[in-house]
Amino acid sequence: MKRVRREGTVRVEDAEIYFRVVGEGRPLVLLHGNGEDHTAFRAQIQRFRGEYQLVLIDSRGHGKSSLGCRGLNFSLMANDILQVLNYLGIEAPVILGFSDGANLALQYAVLYPKRLSALIAVSGNWSPRGMKFWFYQGVKWMYFWWRLAAHFHWKARCKKELYGLMALHPKLTEEELKGITVPALVIAADKDMIRESHTRKLAGLLPDARLKIIKNANHMSIYGRPEAYNLVIHRFLQELEKKDDAL
Numbered sequence: 001m002k003r004v005r006r007e008g009t010v011r012v013e014d015a016e017i018y019f020r021v022v023g024e025g026r027p028l029v030l031l032h033g034n035g036e037d038h039t040a041f042r043a044q045i046q047r048f049r050g051e052y053q054l055v056l057i058d059s060r061g062h063g064k065s066s067l068g069c070r071g072l073n074f075s076l077m078a079n080d081i082l083q084v085l086n087y088l089g090i091e092a093p094v095i096l097g098f099s100d101g102a103n104l105a106l107q108y109a110v111l112y113p114k115r116l117s118a119l120i121a122v123s124g125n126w127s128p129r130g131m132k133f134w135f136y137q138g139v140k141w142m143y144f145w146w147r148l149a150a151h152f153h154w155k156a157r158c159k160k161e162l163y164g165l166m167a168l169h170p171k172l173t174e175e176e177l178k179g180i181t182v183p184a185l186v187i188a189a190d191k192d193m194i195r196e197s198h199t200r201k202l203a204g205l206l207p208d209a210r211l212k213i214i215k216n217a218n219h220m221s222i223y224g225r226p227e228a229y230n231l232v233i234h235r236f237l238q239e240l241e242k243k244d245d246a247l
Contacts, residue, residue: 012083015068018058019084023049027093028237029081030056031101034162037063040098043226044233052237055093057084059104061161072161074107074170081108082115094237096120098222103170109180110172118240119184120233121202123192123219126172130198136167143167177205183243184209185236187229189217210236 009016020038022045032040038056045054060077061067070076081104085093095116097105102124109119125131131139143163149156186203188194190213203211212232214221222229 009064010084010087012060012080013068014070015060015066015080017060017080017084018064019088020056021088022054022056023052025052026237026241027090028052028054029085029093029095030054031081031095031097031104032059032062033099033101034166035062039063040223043223044096044230047226047230047234048237052094055084055088055090057081059101061158067158067161072165072169074104074165075111077104078108078111082112085115091115092117094118094120094240096122096233097124098122099124099219100165106172106177106180107170109182110176113180113182116182118182118236119180119206120187120236121184122187122222122229123189123194124186124202125194125198126170126177126202127198128167128169130194130202131166132193132195135193139163139166174205177202178207181207183236183240185212185233186210187212187214187232189214189219189221191216191218193219 006021009018028048030038030041030044032038037058048054058065060080061072092115095105095108102121105119105121106124106126109116128136146156146160146163150160184206186199186209188196188199200211203209214228217225217228
């Protein structure tokens with residue numbers, strides 16, 4: 001990586017996108033979930049900062065990144081990630097995303113297939129209908145409420161965009177997913193809000209994917225039981241290192 005700031009913002013059209021770089025080694029980008037920011041990955045930062053160069057990014061409209069003037073969608077946010085990586089001089093990192101961060105990682109891999117070396121998708125979905133029925137209905141109701149509220153108060157706009165990101169996106173196709181050829185790790189919990197059949201289909205569509213269902217875990221257990229997730233992630237990263245050494 002070229003010598004640049006290890007913390008700051010990158011201007012991407014109408015928004016400022018915050019980033020922070022921690023550690024040294026192979027670049028590993030961490031993309032958080034909806035309504036969170038990069039600090040949610042405390043346990044992953046602690047575990048991996050000694051072996052990898054962690055690139056922590058606050059998604060548009062989250063944390064220290066501004067929302068900009070346009071509605072949120074994963075294509076727009078994937079370009080934000082690309083521009084941060086361009087600024088940092090990182091060509092093809094491993095990208096790890098959780099929940100909406102996993103959806104963002106999938107969209108990024110579809111749009112910029114040469115700009116990542118591997119993909120880790122934790123509790124992600126490639127269509128809103130990948131969510132369990134009861135959760136999806138709640139998300140749609142909240143989106144309707146905040147869309148209505150946004151007509152009366154400007155502060156409601158951000159909430160509308162966040163719920164819209166879950167209610168309306170992502171819109172990936174099976175053919176797009178089949179085109180993601182980098183090594184991939186798909187992780188979900190056995191009590192996830194994402195349907196297990198949807199997770200298994202995602203892993204089946206990705207040509208070079210491994211699947212791990214974490215037992216006795218829920219959607220947020222990557223933070224509540226990080227050791228179980230970190231172990232699986234580390235094994236995958238070690239597998240990548242061995243492949244690189246064999247070349």
